[in-house]
Amino acid sequence: MVFIKNVEDFTCEKCGHKVEGNGYTNHCPECLWSKHVDNEPGDRSNTCGGMMEPIEVAKKGSEYIILHKCTKCGVEKPNKANKQDNFQMIVQVSSNPKRK
Ligand SMILES: [Zn+2]
Numbered sequence: 831m832v833f834i835k836n837v838e839d840f841t842c843e844k845c846g847h848k849v850e851g852n853g854y855t856n857h858c859p860e861c862l863w864s865k866h867v868d869n870e871p872g873d874r875s876n877t878c879g880g881m882m883e884p885i886e887v888a889k890k891g892s893e894y895i896i897l898h899k900c901t902k903c904g905v906e907k908p909n910k911a912n913k914q915d916n917f918q919m920i921v922q923v924s925s926n927p928k929r930k
């Protein structure tokens with residue numbers, strides 16, 4: 831098994847925030863939106879490229895898990911929240927889940 835680490839900076843396509851990649855970044859720390867580029871975290875092998883909306887936040891122990899839903903293909907993926915994520919957004923999504 832190959833562990834893939836991709837260090838790359840990217841500009842959030844949702845809010846325009848410049849995200850400094852640390853190899854594990856898969857969503858914007860400001861608006862929490864992600865992009866559908868991975869099959870496995872970090873592999874960047876998915877060609878969908880759809881924007882992934884944070885629709886729900888679950889608390890697991892001391893960690894927050896953000897559930898992202900692709901606006902293009904509809905796939906849902908849980909992602910761990912990072913320490914640098916905008917906590918206001920996490921609270922907002924968790925108190926007002928968009929799941930229907
Ligand atoms: Zn953003």
Ligand SMILES: [Zn+2]
Pocket residue numbers: 866878879880900901902903904905
């Ligand atoms: Zn997708």
